[in-house]
Amino acid sequence: MNVRVESSRIIKPFYDGKKDPPSTKQHIPLSVFDKVTYNSHVAVIYAYRPPTPQNAILELGLRKALAQYREFAGRLGLNDKGDGAIFLNDEGMRFVEASIDSTLDQAMPLKPSPALLSLHPSLKGVEELVQVQLTRFSCGSLVVGYTSHHLVADGQATSNFLVAWGQACRGLDIRPVPFNDRTLFVPREPPIFEFEHNGVEFMNKKLKDNYIVEDAFDEEIVVHKVHFAVEFLAKLKARASSSNGNNERYSTFKCLVAHLWRAITKARGLNGFETTMMRISVNGRVRLNPKVPDEYFGNLVLWAFPSAKVKDLLREPLSYAVKLIDNAVAKVNNNYFQSFIDFATHKVEEEGLVPTADMNKSVLCPNLEVDSWLRIPFYDLDFGGGSPFIFMPSYFPTEVL
Incomplete structure (x- = not known):
């Protein structure tokens, strides 16, 4: 596919009239579950038939969703103790607009192949924790390529953010709001090592x-x-x-x-x-x-x-x-x-x-x-015209199910 990138820029949270936006000096330490997962970006592909909202509406919806999910507008780094953390600095996410001079039907079926890599930003050397690419086809169809860093959120949490993006684009309040407390996982005193974890996780x-x-x-x-x-x-x-x-x-x-x-x-x-x-x-x-x-x-x-x-x-x-x-x-x-x-x-x-x-x-x-995504509401990303007619992972050449 001959995808033409029209623009690539950073967008930041929109706090919708708040006189006192939150501090950008805070950070959240990574939990033990964040630290044990995959230290990389993952990417998924959505496809929608026309009519679809204009890019400006999708951009504003993202900025409103980022105001609730501030971690995705932040950056990974180390705190003063040398521990991994998410810095809530509102530096923003990458927003890419692209087009292609053919219909989506001509590109169908979308199969897991290197061609899919042109439908979302690169996963390598990425500072931003979220990237979105909107690719418009000549028939009016829209393909959304989404990437996010796994250290910040798992599949369930990521899908919640995507659902919130759709709600914001439709002019709805974001519900439910994210539960952000990563200090829940307190070790017992004394600790009890009931199972073997060295050689497992x-x-x-x-x-x-x-x-x-x-x-x-x-x-x-x-x-x-x-x-x-x-x-x-x-x-x-x-x-x-x-x-x-x-x-x-x-x-x-x-x-x-x-x-x-x-x-x-x-x-x-x-x-x-x-x-x-x-x-x-x-x-x-x-x-x-x-x-x-x-x-x-x-x-x-x-x-x-x-x-x-x-x-x-x-x-x-x-x-x-x-x-x-x-x-x-x-x-x-x-x-x-x-x-x-x-x-x-x-x-x-x-x-x-x-x-x-x-x-x-x-x-x-x-x-x-x-990895099972059966109960994760990825298909609930609705910009106003209903669920996507395609949702799939991007191309990743590895032996998984």
Whole structure:
């Protein structure tokens, strides 16, 4: 696609008539959940059919949303203690206007490919914590390319910001307002290290430096976007439930992930005695006790790590893999989250540990990484004409589900 950038500039929060805007001298320390996640930008793509609002309306809506979500208008840095923090300096986000001399239908279908990278700003060397690119097609269709830094917000929090942007564009009050308290996660005294976290969420820095090898296969990885029929999913769930011995009903997500785990493992032709593992994201908002509201703005995700010998995964029925996933996810409960908070607060710096989360690895064989967006309201970004007809991640050549 021959995308032409018309303008690129910084926009800042709009406080809508407030005589005393908030101080730009404050900062918010990163929480233990912020520090353990991926230290990189992530990008998504939206597409809307005409009519769509003018760019000026979308820009003003963003500025109003930034007034509520000030972290995204700030910058990452270190505080006077040397800890990672978000500085609420209102330095703003990047706003890009672009156009293309063809219709969106001519570019369809939008597949995960390097062509998508022209529909949003670059993810490399970015100081701004949020970037938006509005690309207008000759037919009047609009593609919105959005990027944000993962250290600031996870998928749930990011989607809340995007929904707020749509509300502001429609002249509505932003509801609900973000819950910004990142001091919730207080370690227990004395700390209780009930679970192992070294080698799970964290690893020794020297060990990680020796472990990471530059991947040379990016150009050989083909990214597929797949739709599964409702009938196929129903049969998959019925097969998993009928063979587990007690007719336990498993979720569609767990059944599909188990099926893909087995199919990909078989296609890889791995040695039967090799171990394969999955990294599955788990939202802590509903797992902590007391629960943390959905409007919490920040990161609150850990991971489940089901694993199996290749020969067992392929020999046993589908229900075996589903049960492994179900058990692993169930273990990431309130006790696990509390143990993580204690460990991350007291042991990480002491033992010289760093996060295992790494978006720079593109080849994960014999393992897999799984992120579910099923319950995250990304499709609720409505500028006044309804939900997008396309929502998808940008092109990222790696082995994930």
